[in-house]
Amino acid sequence: MERDLVEYIVKSLVDEPDAVDIKVIEGEKSTILELKVAEADIGKVIGKNGRIARAIRTILSACANAQSKRVILEILD
């Protein structure tokens, strides 16, 4: 579920939605989402002073599921 949420948000922010790739790593207590975007789009998902990345993480932590399992978003470059 979180994967779809992040995918939807990120695709709406970048210039190359087709290059968006999210790998899900399920752990026992947390889920890690590894996000890859086109090189030129990295700035768009991080934002000035990390504002956009922070907003996405805030939204992730407000998810209905997040109450039971932590979701961590990693942006790969």
Add this chain to the structure above:
Amino acid sequence: MIYEFEGKTEREAIEMAAAELGLETDEFDVEIVESQAGGLFKKGKVKIRVHVRDSAGSPGTMAGESDSAADLDREAESEVPDQPERREKAAPDKPLLPNDEFERKMIEWTAEVVTRMGYPAKVTVLFREEKKLGLKIETENTAMVIGKKGKNIDALQLLANVYAGNLGRDDLKIILDSENYRVRREESLVRIAYESAEQVRRTGRSILLEPMNPFERRIIHTTLNDIVDIETKSEGEGLYKQVRVTFRGRK
């Protein structure tokens, strides 16, 4: 105004109330209506009734004070910025229909994101101004969508604005609201401003308010702008600066 909330513990109920009403926990009075302690196999239940002080800009601390400062406060109050001329607002039971493809896309984006968060939501146009588009989020989980001090709805709004920019509408500011949170938050900030001014005047010591975003700080600054013996200044770096309220003395 009186609201009722229920939680597993008193604290949980109060926190829910704070998030839902967009207030700080010390800004309202709590009355415990019903309290069942949780047992080993049984969940506890606490029902509270929340009394929100009338916040029409006349904080109780000012009442009865008849010196010039109080008059100034009243003057400042009447200087609430005028309503922009071209403004279309949805009636409580009659939302505005989307005007164009852009509005339809913004509505779809917002509803889709909130629904994917796990909170099925309906989004409609709340108001239109020359440079603003207000969208209303309706969901059963308003408290979670708003978040503590509006953290979640502000994050959603930031992303909504980036998306709007990608659609070529940099000129427009998107405002997301749910259950009138924005108005309630603004009222609560005006009250915080007046109460801190009063405290600063009484004690002569400055107060540093909690970190706020630019919009929230602006409300504090403009609320206290016309009070001659009080000065406000932002301190710190980044998006979330803190406002310091200082006593300047009577002149």
